[in-house]
Amino acid sequence: MGIGSLFRRKKKDKKEEVEECHIDINSDDCDGCEKCIIACPNNVLMLKDDITAVRDPQVCKSCKVCMAICPNDCITVN
Numbered sequence: 179m180g181i182g183s184l185f186r187r188k189k190k191d192k193k194e195e196v197e198e199c200h201i202d203i204n205s206d207d208c209d210g211c212e213k214c215i216i217a218c219p220n221n222v223l224m225l226k227d228d229i230t231a232v233r234d235p236q237v238c239k240s241c242k243v244c245m246a247i248c249p250n251d252c253i254t255v256n
């Protein structure tokens with residue numbers, strides 16, 4: 179807490195503005211195999227109601243590993 183934490187928060191907000199990542203998941207084609215969830219190095223994805231959902235888009239690095247591994251071509255990252 180205190181001044182130090184205020185500075186850290188400001189810096190984080192600035193970083194989030196710069197690193198924009200958009201993840202689209204076609205939930206109609208997702209069969210919940212979890213391959214993308216397991217493969218994501220940043221723990222961005224999660225299973226929700228048996229389909230993949232985005233847990234935290236702020237930590238996505240746009241590496242597109244999830245796109246590459248999905249057998250149903252459900253994921254688009256840009």
Ligand code: SF4
Pocket residue numbers: 201217218219220221222223237238239240241242243244245255
């Ligand atoms: S693009 Fe990379 S970091 Fe982002 S959700 Fe997919 S695997 Fe995770």
Ligand code: SF4
Pocket residue numbers: 203207208209210211212213214215229230247248249250251252253
């Ligand atoms: S890899 Fe594709 S089909 Fe499997 S859970 Fe992820 S989005 Fe769904």
